[in-house]
Amino acid sequence: MSWKQVDEKFWEENRASKVDSVLDTVQGIIDQVKNDGDKALIELTKKFDKIDLKSVAVTREEIEAAYEKVDQNLVDELEESAYRIQRFHEMQVPPDLWTREVEPGITLGVKSTPYVRVGCYIPGGRASYPSTALMCAIPARVAGVDEIICCTPAPINPITLVALDIAGVDEIYKVGGAQAIAAMALGTESIEPVQKIVGPGNVFVTGAKTILRKKVEIDFPAGPSEIGVLADSSAVVPYVASDLIAQAEHDPSSACLLITDDKELPDKIWAEMEKMIDAAPRKEIILKALNNSGYILVDDMDLGIETMNEVAPEHLSIQTRDPLDTLSKVTNAGSIFIGPYTPVAAGDYASGTNHVLPTAGHAAVASGLNVAHFRKTSTVQWLTKQGLATLAPTIETIATAEGLHAHCESVKVRKPYDE
Numbered sequence: 001m002s003w004k005q006v007d008e009k010f011w012e013e014n015r016a017s018k019v020d021s022v023l024d025t026v027q028g029i030i031d032q033v034k035n036d037g038d039k040a041l042i043e044l045t046k047k048f049d050k051i052d053l054k055s056v057a058v059t060r061e062e063i064e065a066a067y068e069k070v071d072q073n074l075v076d077e078l079e080e081s082a083y084r085i086q087r088f089h090e091m092q093v094p095p096d097l098w099t100r101e102v103e104p105g106i107t108l109g110v111k112s113t114p115y116v117r118v119g120c121y122i123p124g125g126r127a128s129y130p131s132t133a134l135m136c137a138i139p140a141r142v143a144g145v146d147e148i149i150c151c152t153p154a155p156i157n158p159i160t161l162v163a164l165d166i167a168g169v170d171e172i173y174k175v176g177g178a179q180a181i182a183a184m185a186l187g188t189e190s191i192e193p194v195q196k197i198v199g200p201g202n203v204f205v206t207g208a209k210t211i212l213r214k215k216v217e218i219d220f221p222a223g224p225s226e227i228g229v230l231a232d233s234s235a236v237v238p239y240v241a242s243d244l245i246a247q248a249e250h251d252p253s254s255a256c257l258l259i260t261d262d263k264e265l266p267d268k269i270w271a272e273m274e275k276m277i278d279a280a281p282r283k284e285i286i287l288k289a290l291n292n293s294g295y296i297l298v299d300d301m302d303l304g305i306e307t308m309n310e311v312a313p314e315h316l317s318i319q320t321r322d323p324l325d326t327l328s329k330v331t332n333a334g335s336i337f338i339g340p341y342t343p344v345a346a347g348d349y350a351s352g353t354n355h356v357l358p359t360a361g362h363a364a365v366a367s368g369l370n371v372a373h374f375r376k377t378s379t380v381q382w383l384t385k386q387g388l389a390t391l392a393p394t395i396e397t398i399a400t401a402e403g404l405h406a407h408c409e410s411v412k413v414r415k416p417y418d419e
Contacts, residue, residue, distance in 0.1 A: 003270035006294030011257055011311055014292050015360045017221065019207045026207040029178040030186075037188035044179045051154040051174075056183075056190050058156065058172035063165050066158035075162060081350055082134050082166050088352030089142045092371040099380060105387025109380040114144035117192070118374060119184035119216075120169070121199035122160060124153035124176055127250075130163030131349050135356050135369065136199045137167035143374035149173065149194060151180035177201075181208035185216040198369060200356055219373050220358045220366040224253035227344060228313030228333070230304055230326060233262040235319035236340045241272035243317055243337075243344050244293070245286060252288035257311060258295035259304040266295040305329045312364035314357045315344045334363040388414060 032040040042053045067075065099109030120136035123129055133150065140148045150169045152160060153176025164172055173191060175183055181201075185208075187193035193216070197209060200222035209218045227247040231240055244256040258266060277286055298304040301320060308316065312332035320326045323338045330336060334357030335347050347353045356369035383391070392411050399407035 003266055003273065003290070004294045005266070006257075006296060008296070008307060008310060010294065011255075011296075012361070014255060015226065017206075017223075017360055018203045019210060019221075022203050022207050023211065026178045026204055026211060029204075030182040030208060030211060033179050033182035033188065034186050038190050041175050041179055041183055041188060044177070045154055045175065048177055049154055053154060053174060056173045056175050056188075058161065058174060063161050063172075066161035066165075069158040070162050074159065075166075078130060078134070078159075078163050078166055081131065082138060082163075084350060084352035085134055085138045085354070086142055086352075089139045089354070089371050092139075093142060093144075094372075094375070094377075097380070099382070103387065103390060105384035106390060107380075107382040107387075111378045111380050112375050113378065114146070114375045115140075115195045116145070117147040117149070117194045118145050119194035119197045120148065120150045121180060121184075121197060121201050121205060122150055122152040122164070123199075123201055123205075124156070124160070128157035128160045130157075130159045132200065132356065133160055133163040133169070134167050135354050137164065137169050139354065139369060139371050140198075140374045141168045143371045145374050147171070147194075149184065149191070151175045151184060151191075153177065153180075178204040178208035181205055181212060185212040196374070198356065198373060219356070219369055221360060221362050222356055223359045224255070225250040225315075226255045226257070226313055226359055227315040227317060228257045228259065228308050228311055229317045229319060230301070230308055231258060231260045231262070231265060231317075231319040232301055232321060233265065234321045235260075235262075235265065237265070237268045237272050239340050239343070240317070240319055241269050241276060244269070245273055245276045245280065246343070246345055247315065248286040248289035248293065249280065249282040250285075250289070252285055253292065254289040256290065256293040257313065259298060259308050259311075260295065261298050261301050261304055263297060266297070269295075301326065302329070308333075309364075312358075312361045314359045314363060315347070317342075317344060332364045334358050334368045 038056060041056050045051050045053050094112045097111045099107050101107045118140050122133050137148050148169050149171040150164055151173045154174035156174055183191045184194050184197050196217040198219040206221050206223055225247050229240055247256055248254055277283055280286055309332045314334040316333035317337045318326045335353055337344050348355045354369045358366040395411050396408045
């Protein structure tokens with residue numbers, strides 16, 4: 001295998017959503033859950049996960065038992081990570097209500113209200129993701145959500161159970177895949193429906209979120225992990241190589257893209273990557289992911305930045321001589337990592353920024369998970385007689401032009417508001 005030169009077309013086709021190919025299967029799963037509730041969840045768990053469940057809910061006793069199986073040092077570090085995630089997301093919380101008198105008698109504002117009940121999906125399967133449990137649930141708690149539930153495939157790793165408990169999740173269910181999304185959206189005997197579902201997942205999970213969006217709000221498509229690196233000749237080769245390998249080890253469908261104006265850099269990085277791959281425990285996964293990966297050579301970094309903006313990567317690492325200048329020109333990226341001492345893993349686990357991010361180009365139109373995803377806003381207006389008198393000519397003139405007589409009359413009926 002070699003590190004291959006690619007173009008934008010390769011990347012676009014490679015990262016194109018595969019969701020459409022599974023929608024028929026997903027719809028069948030949704031229908032089964034809708035019709036049979038918990039029975040369907042148990043049958044589908046046996047079919048897909050080869051696990052026989054007696055019930056789908058996780059008990060408090062199971063959570064306490066999980067703590068006994070997890071090293072105390074790991075528990076401490078999960079709590080440290082949780083603290084940093086909470087600290088960062090607390091900076092995002094808007095006021096519950098703000099108002100401003102913009103003209104005499106005209107007061108405008110915004111009321112922000114948290115959702116009452118949200119669902120978090122935490123992937124399982126090839127690996128456990130306690131960090132994702134923290135990333136999904138803590139912002140919801142910070143936002144003021146009353147009830148936070150979580151679905152994750154059986155068997156649930158004890159580390160994930162501990163993380164969910166640390167994050168303050170109220171209900172945990174041993175359900176994965178499209179059936180978990182259906183259960184949270186539609187409800188079953190054991191699981192009450194939620195208002196919104198967040199969290200990453202495979203094409204079946206994403207497909208279910210897509211189909212059920214008419215029933216429940218979702219965050220955004222969040223599929224296999226990806227990284228884009230903008231690097232010039234100043235980049236530290238081992239550091240770049242290690243970040244690329246780190247993303248590749250997530251999943252065979254993960255992808256890595258290097259964009260550079262240095263013709264020698266790709267070969268230097270590949271030579272370093274080969275050493276790391278040989279020593280990597282997840283070598284097989286990394287090699288498959290690198291089939292989806294490659295590098296693009298550009299004439300200059302401005303063109304490189306423009307190209308990366310079109311790619312809109314989930315993670316963007318900036319390794320250039322003037323990283324702040326590069327940053328100022330970036331418009332599309334899920335999360336951005338600046339300079340040689342900022343590995344993407346810092347955002348995954350410890351800095352406090354959220355690692356649940358839009359993938360496959362969706363960073364061009366969507367933001368990573370944040371407090372705003374768990375709140376909705378209502379605009380507020382409050383007029384005095386003086387304020388209505390100021391606005392009346394505009395309202396009456398435009399309403400009349402649109403032929404909406406009652407709109408105009410709803411203002412005139414309030415006269416004499418100008419006294």
